[in-house]
Amino acid sequence: MNRSSEVGNVGPSINDVSQIDEIDMQMYQENVIDHYKNPHNKKEMDDFTIKHKETNPLCGDEITLFLKIDKGIVVDVSFVGDGCAISQASISMFSDKLKGMSVEDAKGLEDRDVFDLLNIPISHTRIKCAMLGLKTLRKGLEENKNA
């Protein structure tokens, strides 16, 4: 299933040039800047069940995601990494959402869920930034099917 094809109406168009400053503010809303500057769950984890690192080879962004799983439930989440506001705010918000989720539900997460969390306009090129956290989760779960 090509879940990354779900592009499209992810917020106001960035080609709406009449109010450029407003577009800056829409893309970089306070909560995005907040998560970027003060990310949630950004730390290493020692007693992880799954640790997985993904990079965005085109831009060098990287995320290492740690998951602690107990009886099919994601009981703890953390991450470390480096990247733009979109990728870092995305994984920060996403890590909050993952906590307490069942592994099955986590496997079912879609691009749309990340767009909904961010709720900002994202251009085609930057979808990869927004999706890096989800990509790390998917690959991490795939490679650790028995976890």
Added chain:
Amino acid sequence: MELLEKMFKDKFAIFENQKKLNSKKPFVYLDSAATSLKPKVVVDAIVDYYNNYSANIHRGIYDISDKTTIEYEKVRSVVSGFINCSSEEAIFTSGTTDSLNGVSRMLEPKIGNEDVIILSMAEHHANIVCWQEVCLRKGAKLVYVGLDDNGAIDIDDLKSKFDEFGSRAKVVSVSHISNVLGVVNDVSLICKLARECGAISVIDAAQSICHVKIDVKEIGCDFLAFSGHKMFGPTGIGVLFGREELLLELEPFRYGGSMISNVELEKSSWAELPNKFEGGTANIAGVIGLGAAIKFIDSVGIGKIHEHGREILDYAKEKLLGVGGVKVYGGLDSSLKIPIVSFEVKGVHPHDVAQILSNHGVCVRAGHHCAQPLVKSFGVNSLTRASFQIYNTKEDVDKLVEGIRKALEVFK
């Protein structure tokens, strides 16, 4: 200067077309180091070929094939004149990457497991990965020369590498100008040192070809690679210059039609230079476009392009230094470099800088710029890069600076 730039903008349809598409958003193109915009004369030449004489070259005994062959070979002499080599020494490729891959393949039989290949820390991935693969296949070693305080290849370090490895140093392959730093390397001296050591010199001229006069004899290189699309030409076309003596001796790297003189069931023999290295149907429209691009450069004058770049860089230096929180890599000294400015904005990730600039109509690039070892050596994963060409104005620099201030404000 402004009048001159207006004149140049008029030669590129994209400015007018972008304005029609979106009259409210400015179009400030500062990504010419990735690819330059295309003047109308280049697009027209390509369309003319496809509309009026789109035959294949060589051996078509009819009028339009004859014309195509003539036009195609005319471009070869235009290219030869442009870099001061003979027509036999100018091989058409698909671009710098293809040229460098080709030369690495050609030289591979000369590399033994005791040998070293010397690169610099400022190379584009195109001039790293193909040599890594040669080394992996042959058991040879890659050696990287460092940069001096200005961001140029450190000549003393290079000398020490030659002293250390002597005749084991088989190839030196370096960029004339780094695509991240924009600093001009002393390639004549580098090639002289290589020659004295018996090493073959390869120059990646992707960035320099459209900013400084290239004369392969003055540089004294054995090979030189460049792309059409960074010099106002189309994508998918490039050139590999090779010194005739070496081209005669070395084996082809691409087999197929056009590059043979005779094919038997078990073996074949090769065509004369330069066809020996041009297997398969060429990118004919690309060659025609490249010819038009070189004519365009000649009509402007490479000296004028260089001078314009210096003025823009001097202006950018003045303006950027006025913005707190901007750190430039590779300096802003126009006597040492071409107008490529890679920078960091304090507290704002390069992608976000580029995004906010994009929101304001300013096109720049952010990332590792296909030079991960270099960018990582600065202790960062990415940089924002603005690069300029003849169609850029001081007003464009103002727009860049305005956008950077905006980024600082958004992330304050």
